[in-house]
Amino acid sequence: MSLPTLTPEERTAALHKSIAVRQERRAILEDLKHGRRTLAEVLGDDSKTVTRTKVRRLLESLPGVGPIRAAQVMTELAIADGRRVQGLGGQQRARLQEMFRPAA
Structure with missing residues (x-):
């Protein structure tokens, strides 16, 4: 299947849309990293931007979680490396929220 041919205007519109999503x-x-939002709030957000974000990237944005800790968590919860937020199961979401619940 070949890609559709886009007009210059369509290409420009697609470029602006992708920039806005990024x-x-x-x-x-950044909000997650600086504590302005919790993981539970982000996981509860059903916007396309959140649902299409890779879980690994989301975990690595948490304070104190780097690539190694993110990999450990994903292995522990049986989350595939390329999994996006929309592909998480209910139990996986609940366990993630439980693991990274903010201290009261």
Whole structure:
């Protein structure tokens, strides 16, 4: 299957849309990193930007979680490396929220 031929205007519109999505994703991950949003809030967000974000990237945005800890958590919860948030099961979501519940 070949890609559709886009007009210059369609290409420009697609470029602007992709830039907007990347900026929105970056803002969400920054909020998570700096504690302005919790993991539970982000996982509860049903926007396309969140649901299409890779779980590994989301975990690595948490304070104190780096690539090694993120890999350990994903292995422990049987989450595939390329899994996106929309592909998480209910139990996986619940366990993630439980593991990274903010301290009261």
